[in-house]
Amino acid sequence: MTKQNLATKTDDRFATLTFEREVAAPVSALWLAWTAPAARAVWAAPTPAVTVDFIEADTRKGGREVSICKVEGQPNIRCECGWLELYPQARSVNYEVISCEGESLSASLITADFVDLGARSKVIVTVQLSSLVGDMSGDYQQGFDGGLDNLAGVAERTMILQKLIRAPRSAVWGAWMNEKTLPQWWGPEGFSCRTSRIDLREGGEWVFDMIGPDGTVYPNHHHYNAVKPQERIGYELLWGENGPKHADAWASFDEADGATTVTLGMVFSTAAEFQSAKGFGAVELGYETLGKLERFILKQ
Known part of the structure; x- marks a missing residue:
């Protein structure tokens, strides 16, 4: 700098x-x-x-x-x-x-x-x-x-993912901010979610395990600090329930001509965590997650 x-x-x-x-x-x-x-x-x-x-x-x-x-x-x-x-x-x-x-x-x-x-x-x-x-x-x-x-x-130490989804913003928001549908598509290819608690309101949380294709369990805790309907959400990512924070994240939804651009951003807590995430393929895995969101919406 x-x-x-x-x-x-x-x-x-x-x-x-x-x-x-x-x-x-x-x-x-x-x-x-x-x-x-x-x-x-x-x-x-x-x-x-x-x-x-x-x-x-x-x-x-x-x-x-x-x-x-x-x-x-x-x-x-x-x-x-x-x-x-x-x-x-x-x-x-x-x-x-x-x-x-x-x-x-x-x-x-x-x-x-x-x-x-x-x-x-x-x-x-x-x-x-x-x-x-x-x-x-x-x-x-x-x-x-x-x-x-x-x-x-x-x-x-900011990671940005963007994807254009050929669906109106109401459909994208509805798939994301729905307690029944979010766990169905969240995570990279081959991963599934096992939810302990989920409350997608501002001040709410999602406590869940992501389970990899080989059965490895990755504990997660999302704490939602901002929810502006059909526009953006903000949340903290914790390593497991009430664990240490590893990123501040947000998702925004911008509609034009019947399609929605989803921006998923993450500010990692340290530069080392950012480099580690890039190293294990967080960008590619993040785009897989957004791809699953798109397929889920288009099948509805």
Whole structure:
């Protein structure tokens, strides 16, 4: 990862800040790490002392994101982001309003430009800042520095699978978010699922074993932290019931001309786990799973 920061100030109220990161990940992974709510929740906190809770997340043009930043012993900070433009893998534009205890502290316009460098990519973030209470440029500099360093690390351990399914979104969602049908197709070729508990609502969970063709049992636990009907789900992947987390995952569903593009993303907990997953064929096995979903839907 390489980085560059620039700052231009006209007075204490206005500043233009520019941040640049070159990342060892393709632009597709960087873009989704920047925009997908499940991924943003992983990298948004600039330091370990900050906890970020996402209250609302709707990443589409005209959509809004609201988060609360918490630091022990300090008042909570509210961040509202509104997406003004989204050009996939090229540019995003959003406004951001920061407030504390009902008082607005700053407003800014944030433009992120993405550059495809093949196996690598680059993001250039320009922040046009208006400080409403004091000079906030130092806080923004620190916050974006830490957040973009985290973003680069997340993008480098993000796995993205996409598949176009020739079926309407309602059919794809219905096969995925149905407690009876999900276990019927989930998993690679030759694998089956044995469910202990399943509740596909937000806050629910799926505790199950995946059983391989040779009879090997792989304990799994999915914990669902976001369910936006027919649009996206977010969940944590645990190694067995209440085991250690190995990834934050999401699935999104986009319909056009009667077909649905399914995007399945996973941010692995460590770079080592990401490399291990790639090594044992997680990408290929993931596409087998999405292929089983497609065949299941088309047979209905």
